[in-house]
Amino acid sequence: MNGSTVVLVIAVLVLAAGTFAFRFAGPLLRDRVSVPERTEQLMTMSALVLLAAVIATTALYEGHELAGYARPAGVAVGGVLAWRRLPFIVVVLAAAATTALLRLLGVR
Amino acid sequence: MSYGAISVGMGFGVWLPVLLAVLVLAGASEILFIGIVAAGGSPVAATVAGLLVNARHLPFGLAVSEVVGRGWRRVLGSHVLNDESLVFALGQRDAERSRAAFWACGLGILICWPLGALAGALLGTVIGDTDSFGLDAMFPAVLLALVLPQLRDARSGGTALAGAAIALVATPFLPAGLPVLLALLALIGLVRRPGAGVRKAGVREEPEEREEREEREEREEREEPKEEAR
Numbered sequence: 440m441n442g443s444t445v446v447l448v449i450a451v452l453v454l455a456a457g458t459f460a461f462r463f464a465g466p467l468l469r470d471r472v473s474v475p476e477r478t479e480q481l482m483t484m485s486a487l488v489l490l491a492a493v494i495a496t497t498a499l500y501e502g503h504e505l506a507g508y509a510r511p512a513g514v515a516v517g518g519v520l521a522w523r524r525l526p527f528i529v530v531v532l533a534a535a536a537t538t539a540l541l542r543l544l545g546v547r
Numbered sequence: 548m549s550y551g552a553i554s555v556g557m558g559f560g561v562w563l564p565v566l567l568a569v570l571v572l573a574g575a576s577e578i579l580f581i582g583i584v585a586a587g588g589s590p591v592a593a594t595v596a597g598l599l600v601n602a603r604h605l606p607f608g609l610a611v612s613e614v615v616g617r618g619w620r621r622v623l624g625s626h627v628l629n630d631e632s633l634v635f636a637l638g639q640r641d642a643e644r645s646r647a648a649f650w651a652c653g654l655g656i657l658i659c660w661p662l663g664a665l666a667g668a669l670l671g672t673v674i675g676d677t678d679s680f681g682l683d684a685m686f687p688a689v690l691l692a693l694v695l696p697q698l699r700d701a702r703s704g705g706t707a708l709a710g711a712a713i714a715l716v717a718t719p720f721l722p723a724g725l726p727v728l729l730a731l732l733a734l735i736g737l738v739r740r741p742g743a744g745v746r747k748a749g750v751r752e753e754p755e756e757r758e759e760r761e762e763r764e765e766r767e768e769r770e771e772p773k774e775e776a777r
Contacts, residue, residue, distance in 0.1 A: 444756050447563065447662075450590035454580060455570035457594075458601040462625040465608015466615045484703060485605040485734055489596070490694045491707035492714035492730035498687040500718050502586050513684030515690065521692040528568075531549060534688030538681030 482494030507547040551667025551683045556677030557585035561668040568661035573629055575693065576600040579727075580688060588722060598728055604628060611636045614649040622656055628654025630693070709733035 498514040517534030525533075537545055554564035565578040576597035583590065607628055615624035625745035627633040627650075634687065636649035671677060698704045710730035717726050 446590050447584065448566070449578075450584075450594045451563070451566055451570060454567075454594045454597045454601075456572050457598045458576065458604065461601050461604040462608055462628045463596075463621070465605050465610070465623060466607075466612035466621055468734055469609055471614035481734065481737060482603050482606050484706060484737060485698075485731055486600055487694060487697055488706050488710035488730050488733050489579075489600050489701060489727060490575055490690055491711040492567075492727040493575075493582065493696070494687045494690045494694065494727060495711035496714050496718050497690075499715060503719050505685075508625055509681070510684045510687075510731055512731050513681055514687045516689030517684070518691050518695070521688075523694045527692050529729060530692040534684045535681035535709065539682035540681075541677060542679055542681065 509541040509546050510537045512541055512546075548667030548670070549664045549682070549689060550574065551664035551669075551681055551684045552671035552674070552677065553578070553582050555668045555671030557581060557680050558672075559585070561665070561672065564664045564668050565661055568664040571597070571601075572626060572657065572660060573597075574660070575600050575690060578690065582686065583727075592722070592725065599731075600726065611645075611649065614640060614646040616646075624650070624653070625659050626668070629653070629656060631656060655676075674713050706733050706737060709736070749771075 494514075498506070498511050513534040513536075516537040517530045520533055522531045549610060550568075551561075551564045555561060564577065564705060571580075579600055580593045580597045583596055611633060612626070614620055615628060632653035634648050634698055635652040636645050639645040639648050649710065665682065674680060674682075677683065695709075698707050701703075710733035713732055714726040714730040717729050721729070
């Protein structure tokens with residue numbers, strides 16, 4: 440195990456402990472504190488915003504560089520299918536297939 | 548499975564996605580964690596981003612505390628509290644069925660998610676060049692399919708799009724992980740104006756309310772470029 444692996448394991452443990460704390464705090468606090476509905480909505484919305492940002496950056500970028508055309512095209516196809524409420528597995532496989540096909544045709 | 552395959556495709560050992568799957572058991576944050584580290588971000592940034600994504604479990608727990616139970620059940624029940632088990636619990640009418648649905652779904656995921664990650668990771672090591680199979684497009688597509696149902700109303704959709712735009716503009720200039728956190732600036736529009744809360748899907752609006760909201764959204768659209776420029 441080298442140094443960076445140890446750091447990575449510690450990071451995983453901290454994330455796991457923190458996540459458990461979030462999960463455990465809800466039922467624990469329920470009887471004592473009432474969280475306003477607005478705060479609850481805001482927490483949900485911030486999770487959605489973070490996820491949207493992750494989707495956008497991983498679809499378009501590879502590190503600090505743009506990822507080319509094949510990947511965003513695949514993600515876009517997946518997005519359209521998801522919007523049309525197609526099954527999850529269809530969405531994911533269609534996204535990968537589109538990207539793979541474009542790369543096969545020489546589109547990067 | 549795709550999560551495990553993607554992780555290995557990004558250059559990690561089989562152990563990392565499986566360890567995350569067992570201990571964290573929250574798909575989106577695990578994928579995010581691996582994505583940030585793979586992009587060269589620090590493990591600290593990955594942890595902070597993962598924790599932020601998982602902060603939603605606190606209001607989740609407040610919402611379904613009855614089905615989680617008490618004592619040792621609360622410890623295990625908290626761990627299996629996630630998007631899916633929450634949806635199952637909320638979908639039932641009486642408390643008894645709600646509890647049964649929550650535990651069935653939660654325990655199912657506790658077993659299936661790590662096993663799926665392991666199978667995917669092993670498969671990923673066999674495939675080798677995952678890019679030519681388009682696996683790198685799978686990761687954003689998986690998240691998109693999970694998130695889209697919650698973004699169907701104009702308000703949350705608009706806020707999420709604004710956040711995505713902020714992150715995209717910032718990515719070439721900032722260290723990995725930060726652009727995603729910066730996206731939270733999109734929430735300012737919601738915080739600043741009392742009453743401009745997130746609308747739940749299916750909640751009916753009064754006509755006056757709707758007019759008010761549309762005005763507000765127009766204002767925000769004009770203000771958005773300023774926020775992105777920051």
